[in-house]
Amino acid sequence: MTWLVWRQHRNEAYFAAAALAVFAVLLLVTGRQMASQYHSALTACAASHSCGKLNTLSLGTPVMFLLVTLTAVVPCLLGVFWGGPLVARELETGTSQFAWMQSITRSRWLTVKAGWALLAAAAWGGAVSALVTWWSSPVNALNHQNFQPGQFDIQGIVPVGYALFAVALGIAAGTLLRRTLPALAVTIGVFAALRIVVADYLRPHYITAITTTFSFLHPPPSPTGSYWLVSGGLVGPGGQVPSSPANGGPTLSLDGVPISINNMPSACRALVFQDPLKTSSCLAAHGYHGLMTYQPASRYWAFQGIETGIFVLLAAALIAVTAIAVTRRDA
Amino acid sequence: MMASSNAAVIQTRGLSKRYRKVTALSEAAVTVPEGRISALIGPNGAGKTTLLRLLAGLARPTGGEVAVLGSPPSQDPAFLAGIGFLAQEIPLYRRLTVEDHIGIGAHLNSRWDGVSVRRRLESLGIPLDQTVGTLSGGQRAQLSLSLTLAKRPRLLLLDEPVAALDPLARRQFLAHLAEAVAGGGLTVVLSSHLLADLERVCDHLILLAASQVQLCGDIDTLLAEHQVLVGPRKDTTAIERDHTIVQAVRTARQTTLLIRRKGPVIDPAFEAADVGLEELVLGYMGQHAGPAPAQLTTIGEDQ
Numbered sequence: 001m002t003w004l005v006w007r008q009h010r011n012e013a014y015f016a017a018a019a020l021a022v023f024a025v026l027l028l029v030t031g032r033q034m035a036s037q038y039h040s041a042l043t044a045c046a047a048s049h050s051c052g053k054l055n056t057l058s059l060g061t062p063v064m065f066l067l068v069t070l071t072a073v074v075p076c077l078l079g080v081f082w083g084g085p086l087v088a089r090e091l092e093t094g095t096s097q098f099a100w101m102q103s104i105t106r107s108r109w110l111t112v113k114a115g116w117a118l119l120a121a122a123a124w125g126g127a128v129s130a131l132v133t134w135w136s137s138p139v140n141a142l143n144h145q146n147f148q149p150g151q152f153d154i155q156g157i158v159p160v161g162y163a164l165f166a167v168a169l170g171i172a173a174g175t176l177l178r179r180t181l182p183a184l185a186v187t188i189g190v191f192a193a194l195r196i197v198v199a200d201y202l203r204p205h206y207i208t209a210i211t212t213t214f215s216f217l218h219p220p221p222s223p224t225g226s227y228w229l230v231s232g233g234l235v236g237p238g239g240q241v242p243s244s245p246a247n248g249g250p251t252l253s254l255d256g257v258p259i260s261i262n263n264m265p266s267a268c269r270a271l272v273f274q275d276p277l278k279t280s281s282c283l284a285a286h287g288y289h290g291l292m293t294y295q296p297a298s299r300y301w302a303f304q305g306i307e308t309g310i311f312v313l314l315a316a317a318l319i320a321v322t323a324i325a326v327t328r329r330d331a
Numbered sequence: 332m333m334a335s336s337n338a339a340v341i342q343t344r345g346l347s348k349r350y351r352k353v354t355a356l357s358e359a360a361v362t363v364p365e366g367r368i369s370a371l372i373g374p375n376g377a378g379k380t381t382l383l384r385l386l387a388g389l390a391r392p393t394g395g396e397v398a399v400l401g402s403p404p405s406q407d408p409a410f411l412a413g414i415g416f417l418a419q420e421i422p423l424y425r426r427l428t429v430e431d432h433i434g435i436g437a438h439l440n441s442r443w444d445g446v447s448v449r450r451r452l453e454s455l456g457i458p459l460d461q462t463v464g465t466l467s468g469g470q471r472a473q474l475s476l477s478l479t480l481a482k483r484p485r486l487l488l489l490d491e492p493v494a495a496l497d498p499l500a501r502r503q504f505l506a507h508l509a510e511a512v513a514g515g516g517l518t519v520v521l522s523s524h525l526l527a528d529l530e531r532v533c534d535h536l537i538l539l540a541a542s543q544v545q546l547c548g549d550i551d552t553l554l555a556e557h558q559v560l561v562g563p564r565k566d567t568t569a570i571e572r573d574h575t576i577v578q579a580v581r582t583a584r585q586t587t588l589l590i591r592r593k594g595p596v597i598d599p600a601f602e603a604a605d606v607g608l609e610e611l612v613l614g615y616m617g618q619h620a621g622p623a624p625a626q627l628t629t630i631g632e633d634q
Contacts, residue, residue, distance in 0.1 A: 095422045100406070
């Protein structure tokens with residue numbers, strides 16, 4: 001059966017390997033440049049005792065950042081090109097009837113086909129993610145952004161979970177709909193919707209976020225490393241939290257924490273546009289405190305593990321549904 | 332499980348298949364003894380494909396019992412090894428070569444006769460390194476039959492395999508089939524609209540119309556049981572009492588009856604004649620086709 005899978009899909013495999021090779025060369029070359037740039041900047045600033053100002057250093061080119069950001073769609077592409085047609089094309093062209101009348105069970109047929117597709121997706125998604133993670137390491141060290149939405153989704157192990165889920169989704173949609181094109185549309189739609197729902201509504205709550213208040217007179221007791229600032233806000237003089245949502249409307253970044261301008265007392269609100277630097281002292285004078293909700297850097301891998309686990313479980317459920325449909329339904 | 336009679340390769344009882352609101356096959360009782368080439372005949376939509384798919388295990392019955400090679404059809408490799416099925420569309424992997432398909436067969440079947448399939452394709456002039464998508468319809472049908480035979484099945488189920496073929500390719504295909512059956516141990520069920528072809532190779536008949544089995548049996552026996560009576564236009568209740576009237580055609584002066592005999596016909600007013608396969612088939616199909624004879628004349632021609 002593996003022999004058949006290879007015969008059928010070797011062209012896709014060659015193409016994917018070639019695309020990955022090109023991507024790898026690009027990232028290895030630019031990543032090495034970036035790493036040496038970062039390290040020479042570190043050496044230079046250590047000599048002149050000015051490493052506190054290192055965050056003004058600009059690394060990499062916008063094109064490369066765009067390319068790396070775009071790897072977020074790689075799992076979806078795998079779902080569309082590998083998952084969707086895997087069973088649907090066979091049902092559409094009737095070749096499943098040819099395969100199912102050979103002396104093997106349909107469940108073995110599906111296991112081998114889906115098994116290789118999922119394995120390839122995990123390997124490919126994993127390779128892309130490993131390259132991106134390595135490439136981003138100087139940027140991570142400099143900007144501590146890798147726990148933020150967007151960066152979190154393209155580094156570490158979550159891309160492997162996304163890739164497995166997308167391919168399983170494609171296989172299941174193709175099997176249930178029996179046609180490739182609608183399966184592709186469903187794969188893209190469901191994948192995008194689920195990623196957004198998980199990232200925006202589930203991920204902030206994997207572990208209860210830490211909430212602290214701080215005075216605007218002193219710099220906030222900033223969490224260290226690559227923490228994820230989930231939200232910022234204001235606490236009024238009486239301890240009341242203004243009703244308007246913390247992330248609604250325009251915000252002003254005070255000590256790195258976004259504060260909703262609409263929630264500020266009107267006296268301070270006027271200052272935002274005239275003299276932003278005085279806004280914090282104005283807020284402090286009116287008895288306001290800052291509020292920040294964040295996930296500390298130490299939870300990064302726990303979050304990666306939880307999110308990967310969610311998508312792997314969903315993938316397993318989809319494969320189970322596919323297996324039932326293939327073995328129980330009429331050919 | 333049903334107790335299958337010793338030599339029946341196919342035995343069904345009350346076999347039914349419903350798709351939501353449509354009944355594709357209703358209460359079918361079919362028996363095909365070993366070593367026969369059975370012609371599966373019926374108008375479009377009569378349930379021929381459904382019956383073949385149920386026998387192959389590609390579809391599940393919604394009612395009744397079916398035993399093929401002594402067991403109900405399943406996805407078990409041991410069952411599948413005994414069955415060769417050729418779908419009407421002749422599905423093969425268009426982008427793979429002929430050689431690739433031989434490889435697939437060799438990898439997915441425990442009993443596989445790779446030598447004979449190569450020899451057969453060679454004698455048919457089908458190049459092994461060509462992709463299947465570039466083969467002609469006749470070559471694809473031949474390749475498909477060769478691949479199916481290489482499984483060394485005990486039962487071959489063919490769904491209109493010659494429909495797309497020109498007369499020469501059709502003859503080659505049927506010769507190929509007859510040769511395989513002559514080798515022994517093989518039973519065939521073959522659906523087709525081409526009565527002339529079927530008459531040449533088949534010795535057994537399953538006639539389907541309106542989702543029901545109208546006739547099932549040995550062709551010679553069935554022909555001997557039926558007769559055409561031609562006589563004056565008159566009351567036929569006496570004949571109806573003694574025999575089964577399959578079809579009656581009445582003109583102003585004459586009555587033509589196709590009957591299934593239950594004894595000798597003794598009405599001297601009627602002239603009795605033997606019936607041919609085509610007359611028999613058309614007679615039964617006409618029962619369910621309504622008054623429009625135009626539909627019947629298409630039988631036996633390419634559709």
